[in-house]
Amino acid sequence: MSYIIDRRLNGRGRSAINRQRFLDRHREHIKKAVADAVTRRSITDMDRGDSVSIPTRDISEPVFHHGQGGERRHIQPGNREFVQGDQVARPEGGAGNGSGQASSQGEGEDQFMFSISEEEFLDFLFDDLELPRLIKRQLTGIENFQWQKAGIIQSGSPTKINIVRSLRQASARRIALGSPYRRQIRCLEAQLQALEKDLEGVEPLSDRRATLEAELLYLRSRLKRIPFLDTLDLRYNHHVKVPKPSAQAVMFCLMDVSGSMTQATKDLAKRFFILLYLFLKRNYQRIEVVFIRHHTSAREVDEQEFFYARETGGTIVSSALELMHQIMQQRFPAQLWNIYAAQASDGDNWNDDSPLCQKILGNQIMPWVQYYAYIEITPREHQSLWHAYSDLKDEFPESFAMQQISTAEDIYPVFRSLFSRSSVQN
Secondary structure, three states: OOOOOOOOOOOOOHHHHHHHHHHHHOHHHHHHHHHHHHHHOOHHHOOOOEEEEEEHHHOOOOOOOOOOOOOOOOOOOOOOOOOOOOOOOOOOOOOOOOOOOOOOOOOOOOEEEEEEOHHHHHHHHOOOEOOOOOOOEOOOOOOEEEEEEEEEEOOOOHHHEOHHHHHHHHHHHHHHHHHHHHHHHHHHHHHHHHHHHHOOOOOOOOHHHHHHHHHHHHHHHHHHOOOOOOHHHOOEEEEEEEEEOEOOEEEEEEEEOOOOOOHHHHHHHHHHHHHHHHHHHHHOOOEEEEEEEEOOOEEEEOHHHHHHOOOOOOOOOHHHHHHHHHHHHHHOOOOOOEEEEEEEEOOOOOOOOHHHHHHHHHHHHHHHOOEEEEEEEOOOOOOHHHHHHHHHHHHOOOOEEEEEEOOHHHHHHHHHHHHEOOOOOO
């Protein structure tokens, strides 16, 4: 039997690599724990790390061991209680991993607990999510650049040397410089071979033969002195900086804060928008977020006021849509921006205003946006705004989505269904 002993010292990043392997192996357990954590957290600590527990049976590793060898004989006793096909009841007791026998010593654990950092928590939280239908457009005034190959040049830095082209150039140079010498060598060898036939059987060497051999020696030495690689042979990769189209996007967050929205309903809406805001800021660099609160009138506010202001009033949803359309025309032209919007409301609206919302959204907003998500937060049946938007869902099946949230447990699944990378919006 042979043993392999690894005596290498642990590298500086060894533990980080092992931790990443562990996280990848138990990704499903961690994603489920992260989803559960989102539902029980407040909006102020949504992005902090968390502790994750994994059943010990799921982290056990297979091992090799020696089995019982040789020939063994044993007798299995029969029974009078069970016959083939009977189902045996589960023994009474807990759901732990213990053997079920009492003991005066020893200890164990049924769950393996470990902590994940804030970065790891957000990685699992927004795994496989993206903004739908994101298009790269050339920016005006602000351009991103990238380096592209632009052929081969004769000078450059050593890090950009092209080995293949340099060796090819060196081979061509050696062939060109050595061709006259090789031609003369072949001619002298032919003359020497003819001379040897004439001098066959003659003891003394003629002066002509000595002269030919000296010339051959000189030409061969000149051929060997041609350098294998010269400075003139070096070729370098040339790179130029060219403008790169970038994906610039804006997200409009429209939240209903009217009197029909209870404090619990507003809290659910804020939880959804907190997830959306964290997702955008973490996954996209060039992203603008426009916050709009509305009751009877709509106002553009900053992040602090959007999540923590207590202003309320009646309900006219069209005011928010009109303000969004106005901001789109003034600051975010559709030719340069990818426009997205998410609207959260309880669906309650002034009766005469819902048809106006449908008209504004269908004629002035939807033709220019990449994606519009409407979230109705109500445990009851769908309200008037939902019915007004239903026709838009049929008219814009790829860019318009509608979802309903009833409890806090629905927020994260709805959020993933709206921005999932692989799912098709229904």
